[in-house]
Structure formats: structure tokens, C-alpha cells
Amino acid sequence: xxxxxxxxxxxxxxxxxxxxxxxxxxxxxxxxxxxxxxxxxxxxxxxxxxxxxxxxxxxxxxxxxxxxxxxxxxxxxxxxxxxxxxxxxxxxxxxxxxxxxxxxxxxxxxxxxxxxxxxxxxxxxxxxxxxxxxxxxxxxxxxxxxxxxxxxxxxxxxxxxxxxxxxxxxxxxxxxxxxxxxxxxxxxxxxxxx
Amino acid sequence: xxxxxxxxxxxxxxxxxxxxxxxxxxxxxxxxxxxxxxxxxxxxxxxxxxxxxxxxxxxxxxxxxxxxxxxxxxxxxxxxxxxxxxxxxxxxxxxxxxxxxxxxxxxxxxxxxxxxxxxxxxxxxxxxxxxxxxxxxxxxxxxxxxxxxxxxxxxxxxxxxxxxxxxxxxxxxxxxxxxxxxxxxxxxxxxxxxxxxxxxxxxxxxxxxxxxxxxxxxxxxxxxxxxxxxxxxxxxxxxxxxxxxxxxxxxxxxxxxxxxxxxxxxxxxxxxxxxxxxxxxxxxxxxxxxxxxxxxxxxxxxxxxxxxxxxxxxxxxxxxxxxxxxxxxxxxxxxxxxxxxxxxxxxxxxxxxxxxxxxxxxxxxxxxxxxxxxxxxxxxxxxxxxxxxxxxxxxxxxxxxxxxxx
Numbered sequence: 314x315x316x317x318x319x320x321x322x323x324x325x326x327x328x329x330x331x332x333x334x335x336x337x338x339x340x341x342x343x344x345x346x347x348x349x350x351x352x353x354x355x356x357x358x359x360x361x362x363x364x365x366x367x368x369x370x371x372x373x374x375x376x377x378x379x380x381x382x383x384x385x386x387x388x389x390x391x392x393x394x395x396x397x398x399x400x401x402x403x404x405x406x407x408x409x410x411x412x413x414x415x416x417x418x419x420x421x422x423x424x425x426x427x428x429x430x431x432x433x434x435x436x437x438x439x440x441x442x443x444x445x446x447x448x449x450x451x452x453x454x455x456x457x458x459x460x461x462x463x464x465x466x467x468x469x470x471x472x473x474x475x476x477x478x479x480x481x482x483x484x485x486x487x488x489x490x491x492x493x494x495x496x497x498x499x500x501x502x503x504x505x506x507x
Numbered sequence: 508x509x510x511x512x513x514x515x516x517x518x519x520x521x522x523x524x525x526x527x528x529x530x531x532x533x534x535x536x537x538x539x540x541x542x543x544x545x546x547x548x549x550x551x552x553x554x555x556x557x558x559x560x561x562x563x564x565x566x567x568x569x570x571x572x573x574x575x576x577x578x579x580x581x582x583x584x585x586x587x588x589x590x591x592x593x594x595x596x597x598x599x600x601x602x603x604x605x606x607x608x609x610x611x612x613x614x615x616x617x618x619x620x621x622x623x624x625x626x627x628x629x630x631x632x633x634x635x636x637x638x639x640x641x642x643x644x645x646x647x648x649x650x651x652x653x654x655x656x657x658x659x660x661x662x663x664x665x666x667x668x669x670x671x672x673x674x675x676x677x678x679x680x681x682x683x684x685x686x687x688x689x690x691x692x693x694x695x696x697x698x699x700x701x702x703x704x705x706x707x708x709x710x711x712x713x714x715x716x717x718x719x720x721x722x723x724x725x726x727x728x729x730x731x732x733x734x735x736x737x738x739x740x741x742x743x744x745x746x747x748x749x750x751x752x753x754x755x756x757x758x759x760x761x762x763x764x765x766x767x768x769x770x771x772x773x774x775x776x777x778x779x780x781x782x783x784x785x786x787x788x789x790x791x792x793x794x795x796x797x798x799x800x801x802x803x804x805x806x807x808x809x810x811x812x813x814x815x816x817x818x819x820x821x822x823x824x825x826x827x828x829x830x831x832x833x834x835x836x837x838x839x840x841x842x843x844x845x846x847x848x849x850x851x852x853x854x855x856x857x858x859x860x861x862x863x864x865x866x867x868x869x870x871x872x873x874x875x876x877x878x879x880x881x882x883x884x885x886x887x888x889x890x891x892x893x894x895x896x897x898x899x900x901x902x903x904x905x906x907x908x909x910x911x912x913x
Contacts, residue, residue: 368764382623387629390624394624394625396620396623398552398698402702411706414704417615418664420662420664421900424900424902427765433763435763436663436762437674438902441640445659445660445661446659449659449674451683452677452678493646
């Protein structure tokens with residue numbers, strides 16, 4: 314098993330563009346996606362693998378990035394302080410960039426990592442729970458090893474992400490079946506074991 | 508346990524559904540037969556000032572389902588689908604909670620805009636009180652319905668439910684579990700998510716009859732009509748199913764990624780076609796065994812081109828002859844629920860031995876020379892269906908579904 318685990322402090326620049334052939338891709342990145350690109354880049358440096366290898370990724374519950382939601386809601390209040398559809402349309406939504414959708418959609422960290430590194434194989438993007446990622450890694454693949462990843466942005470802006478190249482034995486030995494912990498804990502566990 | 512069938516044969520033995528053409532499988536089967544149109548002007552919120560107003564809202568007996576203000580519609584719809592599934596197919600009762608799994612596809616978390624505007628001061632994370640997490644919806648339903656074997660919540664956008672069903676298939680086939688409740692649920696029909704898609708420039712600007720707004724392969728197709736819905740399927744191995752319970756067999760599944768552009772599908776559809784080839788290999792069949800194809804058919808210009816190219820790659824020499832269909836003309840694009848809800852049309856085809864006419868697809872596009880079933884239903888022997896779906900971002904799925912003779 315080979316794992317790459319990364320943690321970036323609140324406000325810390327995430328050097329995703331160091332791993333991009335096409336740096337224009339960066340405009341689509343959330344903080345979680347940028348961190349995931351770094352983690353995949355570091356894993357690929359240590360464990361070159363076939364682009365057709367299965368990749369399963371769990372996106373974490375977002376606690377920090379609001380993608381202009383606060384600004385939008387501030388502009389979407391009517392005189393009574395409540396949500397106003399008129400204000401939402403005339404002011405609130407105006408402030409939202411079309412690029413925001415790429416940062417909100419939960420499959421984007423996986424898809425953008427796929428694009429950045431040419432990953433074309435079996436795949437899945439799951440949400441939050443370690444159990445869900447474990448089930449995917451255990452029953453999803455027709456073949457091993459597989460690449461398993463996760464990311465998480467915390468309330469203070471700290472972000473963690475990681476990917477691990479693992480065997481079926483690695484997956485079966487990881488003590489996360491049934492766990493409602495966030496899936497990033499699996500990658501932290503594997504990174505600590507290597 | 509009976510000894511019927513192969514231990515590796517996986518079947519769907521129950522379905523519960525809430526869709527833009529009806530709620531409950533009986534209503535939906537009838538709606539497919541009648542060609543009922545589920546797209547229209549959005550009624551669930553006041554859309555009169557919106558720059559786009561087309562959507563596909565869940566209906567019951569022809570009327571849009573109304574819920575309390577602030578309700579997470581997708582959560583209510585999956586509950587309705589689960590209730591139908593468990594009421595009509597009580598066979599799950601013989602399994603201990605630890606033998607039951609729940610794999611669901613879904614979409615973006617729901618935000619209560621009234622709560623956010625009225626109570627949130629903009630502090631990071633302060634939105635939590637007004638957000639309903641999709642993963643927590645699934646966890647809550649699993650607890651309520653006595654499912655404790657494990658849960659997985661897939662968020663792969665338009666293939667989220669396909670990948671959930673695929674995971675259930677692979678788990679059951681490998682004898683990793685005995686029964687799974689799977690499918691998907693989603694609703695993009697709230698101001699925030701709807702306008703997010705509008706900002707992408709992805710929504711249809713069809714000016715004609717709103718019931719004909721989602722035009723899958725039509726020359727005048729103009730974009731997505733996003734909607735809402737839910738499907739809960741029960742899946743198990745054939746040797747665990749009761750006599751006559753198998754609705755259809757899921758015989759093969761595969762998923763690939765384009766790794767192309769985040770904004771567009773690969774126009775050459777290499778990975779989409781590869782997913783179909785892998786699914787056929789998984790099912791142990793050849794392209795000659797496929798009787799018809801249920802395509803994604805989103806109604807965008809680029810999707811139709813890509814799917815046409817995929818057909819050419821999958822069925823060389825036959826791609827213009829094999830009948831193709833998409834349910835989206837009836838129900839719009841249900842994003843995280845689309846594949847699961849569209850399995851109702853697969854069931855219809857296998858049961859009736861008939862492919863419905865694609866709704867709102869009148870004018871062939873000369874650049875899409877596929878054999879789209881238009882005008883009238885096509886009666887023909889249908890044993891095996893290839894179902895393709897693709898997600899924004901480049902994920903693809905393919906399934907092989909066939910009649911179960913058990």
C-alpha cells in the first residue's frame with residue numbers, strides 16, 4: 314500500500330498548478346479539489362499506475378467554503394429581512410459566477426483529478442461516510458489494486474486530502490466498515506500505516 | 508433458499524417510484540404507455556420572473572406534488588419510493604437488518620433559503636442549520652427502514668444512481684451481501700440549484716409547448732429540462748428471490764471516465780463506448796445480443812452527437828439499425844436519480860416487448876442518424892437492453908438488463 318496524505322492550513326496556498334499540464338483547469342477548483350490534485354500528483358510520483366485503474370473518491374462535508382453563498386444571501390433579502398425572490402434574481406444570483414457550479418458539484422474533485430491525470434477507469438464519487446467508501450472499495454472493483462481517495466475542508470479553512478493505492482487485503486483490514494466517520498479518516502489511517 | 512438460477516445472477520425484485528409522470532409503479536407504467544409528458548412550467552415555486560421556467564416536477568394523479576415550504580423535496584420523494592417498495596415487496600422482512608444494504612445516488616444538498624436569509628449572519632459553517640445533507644437523508648432512511656448492513660451515498664451527478672445500482676450488483680454477485688435497496692433521488696427544482704444550472708447555460712430555452720421541452724435527439728433540441736424524482740429498487744440474487752419476483756436481471760455493469768473536458772463530453776465518445784463494451788463483456792454477451800439501447804438523451808446538442816458516435820463505436824455496421832430510446836422526453840433530466848427512474852422504462856420494454864415512442868422528438872437531426880423510436884411504439888422481441896448514462900464532468904456508465912425467465 315502506498316498513500317499520499319496532505320494537509321493545508323487555513324489560507325495556505327495549495328500548489329495544485331505544480332501538477333497540472335493545463336493550468337487553465339485550476340479555475341474550476343475548490344479548495345478540496347486543489348488539495349486532491351496535489352495528493353494524486355504526489356501519489357503518482359511514488360506509484361506510477363495505469364490510467365485505467367479503478368479510482369474511488371469520497372468528498373467530505375464542506376464546513377468552510379461557501380462559494381459566495383453568504384454574499385448571495387445578503388443580496389437576496391427583502392426589506393423584511395427574509396428571502397426575497399425578486400432580490401435573489403435581481404441582485405443575489407448576479408454575484409454568482411458560472412464557475413461556482415464546478416466547485417459545488419460533488420463529483421467535481423474526482424472528475425477534475427481524472428482530467429488532470431488521465432484517469433479513465435472504473436470510478437465512483439461518494440459522500441462523506443467512511444462506510445460508503447469502504448463498501449465501494451470492497452465490492453466495486455473487478456480487479457485490484459485500486460486507488461482510494463478522500464478530501465475534507467474543515468470549518469477553519471484547513472483542508473485535508475489523500476489517495477492510496479491499495480490491495481484487497483488493505484481494504485479488508487481497514488477498520489472502517491459501518492463507520493459514519495468522514496472517509497478522510499481511512500486515508501489518514503493508511504498513511505499512518507505505511 | 509431455493510436452488511433456482513445461478514448464484515451469480517442478480518435481479519431486481521421490487522421498485523418504488525416518484526416521478527414527473529406519476530407516483531407509484533402502476534401510475535408510471537401507465538404514463539409510459541400513454542406518452543404522458545412530465546415537463547412543464549415550474550409550479551413548486553413562483554417562477555414567473557425567472558429567466559428560465561421549464562422543469563419536470565414530481566406529479567401524482569396528474570398534479571404537481573405540493574410540500575410544505577422549506578421541505579427538502581428529494582428527501583420526501585425517496586421516502587415515498589421507499590414506502591411503496593417496502594409495502595409492495597415485503598420479502599425484505601425475512602432478512603435481518605445486518606443483511607440489508609442501502610446504496611443510493613443523489614445530488615446537491617438542499618438549502619432552505621428562507622432560513623438562510625432570515626437567520627444566517629454569513630459566518631463560515633453557519634449554513635449548517637439550514638442545510639439538509641443528502642448523506643444524512645440516506646442514513647436516516649436506513650435507520651428507519653431497518654437497514655444496517657451498510658450504506659453508500661453516491662454523488663456522481665447524472666450517474667450517481669447508476670453507480671449505486673452497479674455497486675449493489677457487484678456486491679450481490681460476489682456474494683458480499685444478500686439484499687440491497689438501491690436507486691437514487693434528487694430535486695434541482697429550488698431557486699438556488701435551478702439558477703446554478705441556468706448560469707451554466709445548460710437549460711433548455713424551448714419556446715413551444717412546455718410538455719415538449721426536453722427533445723432528446725430532435726433537430727431542435729435546446730438543452731436540459733432538469734427535474735426531480737426518486738426510485739428505490741430491491742436487488743438480490745436470483746436464488747434468493749421468490750418465484751415470480753424477478754422483474755429483470757442486471758447482467759452487466761461498467762463505468763469509465765472521459766478524462767477529457769470538465770465542460771463537455773468527449774465528442775468521440777471513446778470512454779462512453781468503452782463502458783458499453785465492458786458491460787457487455789461483464790454480462791458475457793456480444794453487441795449482436797443487444798436488442799435496443801436506452802440512451803442518456805439529455806436534449807443537449809453535444810450529448811446527442813456523443814451518443815451517436817458511441818453507438819457507431821459499440822455497434823459497427825449496425826448502429827443505424829438498432830432501435831434507441833430515451834425516457835427524458837417524458838421526465839426531463841433527474842440528475843442524481845435519472846438512471847434509477849429510467850429503469851421503469853426498461854421494465855416497461857421488457858414486460859411489454861415494446862419500445863415506447865420517444866416523447867417530444869419529432870424532427871430527425873441529419874447529423875444524428877440513429878434509429879430513434881418516433882411517432883408510434885415499436886413492438887419487437889426484446890430480451891436484452893443496453894442502458895447508457897453519462898455525467899457532467901465525464902463519468903459514464905453502462906448496464907446490461909434483460910428479461911428474467913425465472
